[in-house]
Amino acid sequence: MAKRNDAPGDRISEAEHAVMEVLWENSPMSASDVCDRVCAQRDWSMPTVKTLLSRLVSKGALGTEPLGRKFLYHPLIERSDYVGTESRRLVDRLFGGRAAPLFAQLAENEALSDKDLDEIEALLREMRR
Amino acid sequence: MAKRNDAPGDRISEAEHAVMEVLWENSPMSASDVCDRVCAQRDWSMPTVKTLLSRLVSKGALGTEPLGRKFLYHPLIERSDYVGTESRRLVDRLFGGRAAPLFAQLAENEALSDKDLDEIEALLREMRR
DNA sequence: CCATTCCGACTACGCATGTAAACCTTTTAT
DNA sequence: ATAAAAGGTTTACATGCGTAGTCGGAATGG
Incomplete structure (x- = not known):
């Protein structure tokens, strides 16, 4: 097996992850839309979001599709892949x-x-089959 | 509630964590002993280990106790605390x-x-009681 | 006592990251 | 048409991190 990294490039930082989250939730979105969502949670300014978007594009985590002269951003890596990789990293470490x-x-x-317990129990039972 | 950080200072980085691991495994230890263990896994040199030790001390994660002119390092934070905090961070994020x-x-x-499944099942059953 | 060695402290340096301003071009409103 | 707005790109800068070299003092061996 080779690298477990989906994005050819580097790791996604925590700030970048916040941007990914909003794009995973609602896929093709413009920079300003992303900013609207993200800046509601973290207290960022437009330039910050722009930077993060650019970095994510160069890392291969986001793709862009021109709409008019604007860009729409969309994830190139699946949330489940990211989450899986990160989870495994933690468990390994x-x-x-x-x-x-x-x-x-x-x-x-x-x-x-309690809800967690119930759900985990259900999953367990399911896996046993 | 205030900060959830056990160490008064900052976060423990991944490289620093490797150093903590060896000290959690075998507590009061000199820098060279730590280096012996750590440098066997990661390919570090003595100065690197020294730096990490110093940083951990200033972060409040390690304490030192002078033995002769040497220092013995020992953890000031519990492994379970660290592990718990990190786990929760991931789950939250x-x-x-x-x-x-x-x-x-x-x-x-x-x-x-399968072993994991068995153990988790056992834990589940225990928690239900 | 003097040279070597051992060790902790200080300094270094490049890269990632968090955060953002400046700039340039294109579109839109007056 | 001209000024303002919008949006992407470039540049900036402080901090943290990974990694390591150098310095100065104490210990030790001869």
Whole structure:
């Protein structure tokens, strides 16, 4: 197996991730639209969002499609891929690649709601089949 | 509530984390001993390890205790705290704070061994009580 | 005692990141 | 048509991080 990186380029930083989130939620979007959403959460200015968009494009995480003279941005990598890669990174780094200790950790920190427990149980049962 | 950071200072970077790992495994240790262990895994040189140790000390993650003219380093923060904080960060950032989607993600990526499943099931049963 | 060695502290440096201003071109409104 | 607005590109800059060299003092060996 080769690199597990979907984007040919580098890693997506945390700030960049916030931008990705809004584009994953609502796909082809212009820079100003992205700014509207993102700047509502983080307190960023337009130039900041522009920079992040550019970096994501050069990292191969976003693609652009010209609409008139404007650009529409859309993700080139799947959210599930990103999330999967990041999750695995954490599990590898902190738990020697084993998921059970992670689960135990979350349990200990009371980070598991009843709903979580139910859903996990359901998933478990499903996987057993 | 204030800051969720255990160490009064800043975050522990990934390289720093590697140093913390060896000290969590074997607590009061001199810089050269740390270097021996760490440099076996990552390909670092002594100065690099020294730098990381210093940074960890100034971040409040490590304490030093003079032994002769040498220093012995030991963790000031618990591994479980660090691991817990990091896990929660990831869950918050990627899964809206819910653990079940993380679990689903790992399941989908086949990141769960049979052993993991067994252990998680056991934990689940235990928590239900 | 003097040279070598060991060690911690300080300095260095390039790259990523967070954050943003300046600039240039094109469109739009007056 | 001309000024203003909109949008993408370039440049900027401080901080953090990965990685490492140098310095100065203490210990040790001869």
